[in-house]
Amino acid sequence: MAFCTSTDINCEPCLYNSISVPGKGWCLSCEEGLCQSCVDSHKRRLATKNHKIIEKCHHVASIRHLMSQTCKNHNTILDRYCPFHDDPVCSLCILEKHTNCKGILSLDNVAKNVASSSSLFSLQQNIANLVKNLSQLNKVRTRSSKQLQSDKIVKYTSVRAMRKRLDKHLDTLEEKLLQELSSKAGTCETEINNSLSEIESKTKAAYAVQSNITLLKTMATDVQLFLAIRDIDTSVTTETNWLREFANQHNTDELNLDLNTKPMEDLLRTKSLGSVRIDRIPNHVPINHLNMKEAQIPREAMCNGIDQIQLYQKIHIQYHNEKLVEILFGCIISSNGDIILADGPSKKFTVFNEGGNHIKDIHLPGTPSDLTEISQGRIAVTYGNSKKMEIAEIKDYHYKTVISVRTVASCWGISCDNGQMAVKLLTERINLYDTNGLRIQQIKVEESCPHYINDITIAHRHIYYSYPYQNSVFCLGLDGTLIWKYESDFLQHPRGITTDGYGNVYVVGRHSKNLIVISKDGQNGRELLKCNITPWSVHFDKHYNKLLVRDSEGATVYKVAFRL
Template structure:
């Protein structure tokens, strides 16, 4: 919502009224009554008054009409320094070739080369920023997004490869572990089985000896004792062999040194880095500075050799043209004065194409 512009004169009188017009000279709003007074007063009747709607379009354009050093209105213009000056600034420009009234400097300013070049410069900059620079940056941003996508994809693929490799090593190690563990368990079971078998045989021999002692004759005991002693000795020797050959197993895990090093020394899969380079975006040069220079450069009393660059045809909008003058602008454009049709000025660009009529 646009804020209302108040009448400056009424505000000075402690009265609040909305302004209908704006005085660009006084830089304040005017209500309907104050506008009539403004136009009828001798000192202000020549002031430029515009509508509030028009002022809304230019109110953010900062144009100072007062000398910052002396606080006086700009009345003069120094082409040597390309500066507007007030009456108090004249002493600082005594050595300048000429100083003339500002009112003379602003004659036909809307058709001036400086204003045209300013418009061209802004158009070129807008074209650079919107068409070239933004397109280039968007292209770089899209390439960056693609790089980001590729890196994320690569990280995921690398993780999957690592996972698969670790899974394969785990399966291989687990299989080897199961084989060796089963071997040890089987060896323990076989030893226990042999010991139990020998124990059972000795226990049976014990029972047989007790039965022989209780039931058999002396001759049978005599002969049986000798036979059984041989069997007992054999079982004892077998049992001693089992005890001598008995094994004790301890299963251990020793990680590969590279795996241990990975766990101890590798804390990340990789490092993300940003490489910053000059984008090398091309900026089309403008000729605004040349337009300023034409005001302050002194005339050179020398003529250099002229060479024809190119020819182009003038567009006739009537039966004939009366060319009374031409001028090449610092931007490279050419203006042709045609007196036949209402003192028209025709503008052509560097290539000779018709640009516009003024």
């Protein structure tokens, strides 16, 4: 995480004349330092008198590179924003790469109120999380160091006590064991000290970012703050990924010294007193980081709801099977970007890459109904009338059953979130399982019709399911309490259901042939898409804000954006 820390600002107009004069002010429009004389001249000139000048500029040097509004490709002013590519652009960028992009916006309008935007709030949360994570790792490593010293002392005492019970014959063997103990302890100390050194370095850099954010909020323009956020977020995400990898590589393990000695009667016949082993006890240190893949739109637009949501078609997959028309089938975008479609009649998953190209067919032990991703490489699948669900691993596009769970009735819709899986059974109930297939709760559903299949999703500590018989969508608490019920004339026979990262609910209507979005409070709905082909299932990829809609002839991936 590299940031400029110099506090020296020189007057750049004077430098053009080979005169080095300390800067007394900084022009945000010209992006250059000014001495007092040039500040006065700047304010008198017609072309520059309305420029904003920061007269106490000793902190500007550390953030000047973040406040630049110049296009790196064309050296022109960045004054437009492309919502489709989520990029600030200049006029030349538009001519080169964005001629077909719709809805190009003014950067001034997009950056308006950025100081109170969701993106800045998330970035500050991520920086705070980064500092907190580093602090936790520091505590873990420090505690491990103290424990190591305690272990070392205890083991030394044990060795000395044993030594006193032996003759001179054991002197050499005792020393050999102590040397090994000291060597292993030294190995542990070196590992911990190296970890602490890295953590301290990252912590200093994280505090520097926090300081820069504070300065940017008070000194930069909205546009400059908007642009700076993007650069800083990239650095913070990189550091968080490093931190997660750091924690996963046994860098947080407790290091204990285990002394294995031989029976006393064997000591006189041996050439060694024992051996020293390093025991690792994993420490789970959660790494918190908010995903900020969405376009940086003011928080009001993000949280507002559904009026700002807009879909951009990315790819279309043609996949037709006559037998699928009357069978429930699920679909997901996996964490590695693969698009997986369940094909019940053929007892397989059909997998496409993010470009829509067919990769592989994964053959299954039964007729799949719905699927959900538990973690990368691990999924859960329901098998409908077979009255079972399975937790399985997918490695190199091969299916391996890990756990098979029998259910009391046909099981259809399934969804996983935050370590819990919700499964909708044909009867009047929803079962909650952990990711090892252990049932943790059974929820009674008051409104149901056994002749219809219900799709389900779990997110934000709520359960949502569609109910075709009443053209309704239900939202329940994890204890089964009804939070809200949504009904509308333009949603007929609702089926597939999913949610985005803000709690908005997306559901397809089979008979109304449309896709609607429902506000997170269940009070309002809006039609997002009118379909020519009957839609069946839908999945929202929260990592990249993509929406997968499947119909009887294929599937379409849309990019979800918030327009102003």
